[in-house]
Amino acid sequence: MISLQEVSKSFGNGSDRYQAIDAVSLDIAVGSIHGIIGASGAGKSTLLRIMNVLERPDSGRVVVNGQELTSLGGRQLREARRSIGMIFQLFQLVSNRTAYGNVSIPLELAKVPKADRMKRVQEVLRFVGLEDKAKLYPARLSGGQKQRVAIARALANSPSVLLCDEPTSSLDPQTTAGILDVLRHINRTLGVTIVIVSHEMEVVNGICDAVSVMEDGRLIRTYQNNAGRAEAPEQERGQGYRSRRGSEESD
Numbered sequence: 001m002i003s004l005q006e007v008s009k010s011f012g013n014g015s016d017r018y019q020a021i022d023a024v025s026l027d028i029a030v031g032s033i034h035g036i037i038g039a040s041g042a043g044k045s046t047l048l049r050i051m052n053v054l055e056r057p058d059s060g061r062v063v064v065n066g067q068e069l070t071s072l073g074g075r076q077l078r079e080a081r082r083s084i085g086m087i088f089q090l091f092q093l094v095s096n097r098t099a100y101g102n103v104s105i106p107l108e109l110a111k112v113p114k115a116d117r118m119k120r121v122q123e124v125l126r127f128v129g130l131e132d133k134a135k136l137y138p139a140r141l142s143g144g145q146k147q148r149v150a151i152a153r154a155l156a157n158s159p160s161v162l163l164c165d166e167p168t169s170s171l172d173p174q175t176t177a178g179i180l181d182v183l184r185h186i187n188r189t190l191g192v193t194i195v196i197v198s199h200e201m202e203v204v205n206g207i208c209d210a211v212s213v214m215e216d217g218r219l220i221r222t223y224q225n226n227a228g229r230a231e232a233p234e235q236e237r238g239q240g241y242r243s244r245r246g247s248e249e250s251d
């Protein structure tokens with residue numbers, strides 16, 4: 001279970017102070033796929049980063065699998081974060097390391113012995129369907145392959161939670177479908193709890209069991225979605241939301 005309890009976060013000072021997250025409480029069930037949607041600037045990415053305390057909230061508590069992360073610092077927090085993997089829109093691979101080398105990084109940081117490391121890297125690369133690409137550098141990989149490497153890297157330490165920040169936003173529809181299949185597979189076979197921030201309604205409605213809607217730093221509602229088998233409420237469906245975002249981006 002991921003439990004956010006009255007978390008708030010502001011940026012800046014004085015007249016520049018901006019309340020990015022405003023007293024958000026949210027419980028995400030173990031083993032579920034949970035989506036977070038909202039217009040640009042609503043606070044989705046900040047809320048996701050609060051879940052592993054990459055962004056420390058000004059107030060409130062973050063509890064993951066019974067451990068209060070907001071009470072931890074330094075080494076204890078780094079160790080707790082090993083059970084929380086994270087992936088990003090632009091993959092954030094290390095360009096001068098091969099696919100193998102990228103996946104190995106978290107295991108090196110966790111001081112896993114070399115033989116175990118090799119075995120684990122091969123295992124997770126196989127899991128995401130990239131065992132034959134282990135020796136390639138990121139520049140030689142397609143967008144979808146890069147995201148698979150990033151997923152493998154996030155899975156290396158066998159996390160119980162995977163946080164995904166716009167994981168398919170820079171991918172074409174077909175590649176997006178492949179990445180969503182991988183995420184679903186991780187959830188179903190490994191039992192990993194997945195949280196996905198996305199502005200793509202077809203992504204959240206296609207894969208999420210529940211979806212939270214953010215507006216101006218506040219969580220305004222959470223609805224059950226049954227992984228795409230049920231419809232989202234009318235106002236959260238495609239067009240209206242997309243055009244709102246579209247008009248903001250063209251400003």
Ligand SMILES: Nc1ncnc2c1ncn2[C@@H]1O[C@H](COP(=O)(O)OP(=O)(O)OP(=O)(O)O)[C@@H](O)[C@H]1O
Nearest residue numbers: 011012020038039040041042043044045046047199
């Ligand atoms: N490190 C930071 N310093 C200052 N302001 C920040 C910082 N991080 C986020 N913000 C501000 O907080 C607000 C929420 O940002 P956030 O990235 O969480 O929104 P979002 O909903 O994920 O938006 P998008 O869909 O555009 O990524 C924005 O106004 C943003 O400019």
